[in-house]
Amino acid sequence: MALNKEQIAKRIAQELQDGFYVNLGIGIPTLVANYIPEGVNVVLQSENGLLGMGPFPFAGEEDADLINAGKQTITTLPGSAFFDSAMSFGMIRAGKVDLTVLGAMEVSENGDIANWKIPKKMVKGMGGAMDLVAAAKNIIVAMQHTNPKGESKLLPACSLPLTGVNCVRKIVSDLGVFDVTPDGFVCIEYAPGVTIDEIKAKTAGKLTISPNVKEMAV
Amino acid sequence: MNKVVANADEAVRDIPSGAMLMLGGFGLCGIPENCIASLVKKGVDNLTCISNNAGVDGFGIGLLLENKQVKKMISSYVGENAEFERQLLSGELEVELVPQGTLATRCMATGYGMPAVFLQAGYGTEVAEGKEVREFNGKQYLMEMAFDSDFAIVKAWKGDKMGNLVFKDTARNFNPLMAMAGKITIAEVEELVEPGELDPNYIHTPGIYVHRIFQGKDYEKRIEQRTVRQR
Numbered sequence: 001m002a003l004n005k006e007q008i009a010k011r012i013a014q015e016l017q018d019g020f021y022v023n024l025g026i027g028i029p030t031l032v033a034n035y036i037p038e039g040v041n042v043v044l045q046s047e048n049g050l051l052g053m054g055p056f057p058f059a060g061e062e063d064a065d066l067i068n069a070g071k072q073t074i075t076t077l078p079g080s081a082f083f084d085s086a087m088s089f090g091m092i093r094a095g096k097v098d099l100t101v102l103g104a105m106e107v108s109e110n111g112d113i114a115n116w117k118i119p120k121k122m123v124k125g126m127g128g129a130m131d132l133v134a135a136a137k138n139i140i141v142a143m144q145h146t147n148p149k150g151e152s153k154l155l156p157a158c159s160l161p162l163t164g165v166n167c168v169r170k171i172v173s174d175l176g177v178f179d180v181t182p183d184g185f186v187c188i189e190y191a192p193g194v195t196i197d198e199i200k201a202k203t204a205g206k207l208t209i210s211p212n213v214k215e216m217a218v
Numbered sequence: 219m220n221k222v223v224a225n226a227d228e229a230v231r232d233i234p235s236g237a238m239l240m241l242g243g244f245g246l247c248g249i250p251e252n253c254i255a256s257l258v259k260k261g262v263d264n265l266t267c268i269s270n271n272a273g274v275d276g277f278g279i280g281l282l283l284e285n286k287q288v289k290k291m292i293s294s295y296v297g298e299n300a301e302f303e304r305q306l307l308s309g310e311l312e313v314e315l316v317p318q319g320t321l322a323t324r325c326m327a328t329g330y331g332m333p334a335v336f337l338q339a340g341y342g343t344e345v346a347e348g349k350e351v352r353e354f355n356g357k358q359y360l361m362e363m364a365f366d367s368d369f370a371i372v373k374a375w376k377g378d379k380m381g382n383l384v385f386k387d388t389a390r391n392f393n394p395l396m397a398m399a400g401k402i403t404i405a406e407v408e409e410l411v412e413p414g415e416l417d418p419n420y421i422h423t424p425g426i427y428v429h430r431i432f433q434g435k436d437y438e439k440r441i442e443q444r445t446v447r448q449r
Contacts, residue, residue, distance in 0.1 A: 046388070047318065047319075048244045048245075048247070048388050048391050049244075049388050049390055049391050050387075050388055055447055056445045056446050056447040057446055057447070058446060058447060058448075058449055059446040059448075059449075061446075062441060062444055062445075062446060063387065064246070064247060064389075064439035064440065064441050065247060065248065065375075065386045065387040065388065065389040065439070066387040066388055067244075067245065067247050067388055067441075067442070067443070068388075070443060071244075071245040071246075071247070071298075071442040071443045072443040072444075072445040073441055073443065073444055073445050073446070074445070076387075082385075082387055082388060082390055083390070084322070084390050084391065084392070084393070084394045084395055084422075085244070085270070085318065085319075085321075085322035085391050085392050085395060086319075086322040086323050086325065086326040086395050088319075088322070089318065089319025089320075089322055089323065090319075090323075092319065093319065093337070093338070093339075112342075123296075123303065123306060123307075123313075123315075124295060124296060124297030125293060125294050125295035125296050125297060125315045126294060126295070126315060126317055126318075126340075126345075127294050127295040127317075127318050128294070128317070128318040128319060129317075130317035130319075130320075130339040130340045130343065130345060131317045131318060131319030131320065131337075131339040134337075134338040134339040134340070134341060135319075135338060135339070161343065161344050162342060162343045162344075163343060164339075164341075164342065164343065165341065165342035165343070166342075
């Protein structure tokens with residue numbers, strides 16, 4: 001069985017290390033915060049100007065001045081800090097943020113990512129995505145392996161306008177975990193119940209199966 | 219030195235049609251609600267607005283859009299506004315989409331007196347079209363220009379009559395950067411106090427950047443995504 005969104009988030013949470021500063025994008029990446037492993041302390045960065053983002057507030061305690069990058073009401077944790085938008089992207093650009101998790105519409109075998117625009121259909125803007133993918137030293141993409149039509153989103157080359165070039169290093173999809181290497185996608189884990197043949201059939205870009213491939217633990 | 223004006227109408231009195239304005243805020247968080255209302259009332263048009271977002275239908279910059287006062291938006295994300303999308307697709311409105319960090323840093327460069335900055339964001343994408351590319355340490359950077367903005371309009375939590383500003387929580391966002399970047403900077407604050415009442419150690423924007431200041435009123439502070447957890 002392919003993974004659901006919660007399971008994708010849970011698998012990505014296994015990548016978190018104690019002391020990491022982490023930026024989580026909108027959608028599946030946000031769910032990663034629910035599965036931070038016991039004993040691992042991470043600080044969540046919200047690019048609108050906060051380090052130390054906490055959970056949603058209790059009803060009645062929402063504050064319009066305290067939101068995350070998805071414009072949701074949030075809270076702070078002890079030790080948090082506010083800053084302006086230039087400093088926020090400055091710390092991202094300077095490599096201070098250890099891990100960025102974001103969604104994608106397409107990823108190419110050389111690590112290009114497209115996730116901001118569908119010509120003539122969706123013109124919402126890139127927000128902070130281009131800054132994040134250009135600068136973060138460690139980017140994990142959380143995505144469905146195929147689009148609603150069943151077509152692969154792991155491609156030889158992206159067909160949609162790019163967000164960044166040669167920047168994605170790892171993908172966690174509903175079918176498995178993939179490193180993005182100079183040699184294309186390398187499958188290192190498969191989801192429980194998903195076959196290697198299914199992964200091959202649904203991956204349009206260059207794919208190799210790691211000799212050490214194993215079942216994902218989720 | 220007298221920077222204090224009576225209200226938003228007086229603060230925006232000389233903003234003409236065709237002006238280039240910076241407007242602080244992220245989403246609806248930390249937007250200059252009073253000045254936007256006065257600009258709507260004043261009816262100036264052909265505005266170029268530099269703002270991370272374009273408000274929502276019926277609030278924030280959305281009010282200026284509905285009133286057909288905006289010629290061009292320079293923003294990073296405009297996905298919350300149906301009227302914006304309609305005007306864009308019909309060709310009534312120009313838009314320059316800028317990566318959010320690039321937008322913030324271009325505002326910063328303006329306020330720091332730097333003509334341009336070199337940034338990686340957008341290299342290899344359509345954002346790079348027409349821009350000079352320079353290589354530093356084996357990596358490619360786009361040359362991004364500072365802005366030439368006539369006015370900056372920001373919203374702060376507290377301010378004193380010298381123009382010193384303090385922002386609250388994530389309502390800080392683009393506000394201090396834009397405050398530095400206006401040829402004329404207008405600050406509306408929730409609480410206007412006498413000089414000396416704000417601790418100089420905790421000033422976010424020194425008053426030198428602020429030309430006009432007033433205490434705003436009737437802040438609505440709309441929440442875009444009200445998310446809560448159960449007790």
